[in-house]
Amino acid sequence: MFSLFASEKPQPKAAEVAIQRITSISTNSLSRFERLPKAQRYLIIGAASLGGLSLLWSISASSRFYQRPPIPSPKQTLLPELTSEEAGELPYHPAALPGARDVDSPYGSIRVYEFGPRDGERVLLIHGISTPSIALADLAHKLAGKGRRVMLFDLFGRGYSSAPSPADYNYNASLYTTQILLCLQSSPILWTPFTIIGYSLGGAIAADFTSYFPSMVRGLVLVAPGGLIRPHHFGIGSKMLYRSSWMPEWMVSKLVASKLWTGAKRVEPAPDAVENAETTTTTTTVSEGGAKFSSSNQMLLPGNPHSTVSAVVDWQIKHHYGFVPAFISTIRYAPIYNQHHRWSVIKENIETKTGPLRDVWLVLGETDPIIIADEVTEDAKAVLGEDNVRVRVIEGAGHEIAIEKADDIVKVVRSILGKGESSKESGSSKSSSRRKHGGSHASSSAR
Incomplete structure (x- = not known):
């Protein structure tokens, strides 16, 4: 075979x-x-x-996803080149406030400040779109002086916080909510429940956060907040600048930086532009024949004449390479407009007693050219319910209200938390002492 x-x-x-x-x-x-x-x-x-x-x-x-590293803050790019004396003359110096720490995260480093009596009622402050946390320094010190435990932090891309690359991360509700949780987790003490005070963009972020975490928030104070801004305030020029597909990103950045730059401006020709939201102040009130506005020279840090609102914004433009990209991405993606659906969740949680929140406070400026008091009051009551909203309109104040009218906001917090300032002044005298010297030296810790 x-x-x-x-x-x-x-x-x-x-x-x-x-x-x-x-x-x-x-x-x-x-x-x-x-x-x-x-x-x-x-x-x-x-x-x-x-x-x-x-x-x-x-x-x-x-076969691989390349994730860009966070854009470093001036803490990494500027401070190493300065002497301690030069750093002390910065508009935002590293020893600006007591209780400083730098919290490491997958998105970069976050600058956090926490001070006041450890057993005091907790109050979290969230600043606006263009100024860092020191814009609320006066408010924070006054709250701590009344026995509150306060926490502030620089939003991503502002102050001494890094900026996650906008090419990889949108500056939206998810990013900012994550940042809040990272800051709270970094504290050596338990931070729930607490009151949130959100200013401008911070108000929009605070409302959004509250809608998702009702059990954590005892009080909600929205100061000249975004979130319900009517669409017609976002003009055709802004739409072309921030939402056009034909303009290269480098050109958008250049134009936005020029609009943010205050320089030596005195009279502000476009106070209702979002880029000028926090760098203008009311110089003539309605009762005096019509509101007029100028670039704000309000001092943010006592004893530091270089630390004005306008100077701090210009300093960020020059020295924080992530500031302008973060600003642009925030305008595009943050919960600033058309947030009725999230605010309605707050209403539902209040009425079903889901969490300790019982009402929402609005603190508005009479002459604010961006957050129009009558419009926001009407829209907030419509979405939250008449009985769930408390409104305080500050006469003669514009969008600068949280920076220049801290006493009025402290009164609102007292109405929420009660008038028991008690004997928690142990931290108050120390806080006042630090305030006179511009804060304590910043310490760095990764959590």
């Missing part, structure tokens, strides 16, 4: 047959290719090479 098989001529394998056919085809194709004009041959070779490179790049890119 075996000899029979051995006598048969073996059949060629299928692979060998295929190779013979391919060789025949390749030879014919090569012959035709060589007969083409030289220019066409070079064009075909170039196209094939480019296609191969594109395929290799696509395979390589799909």
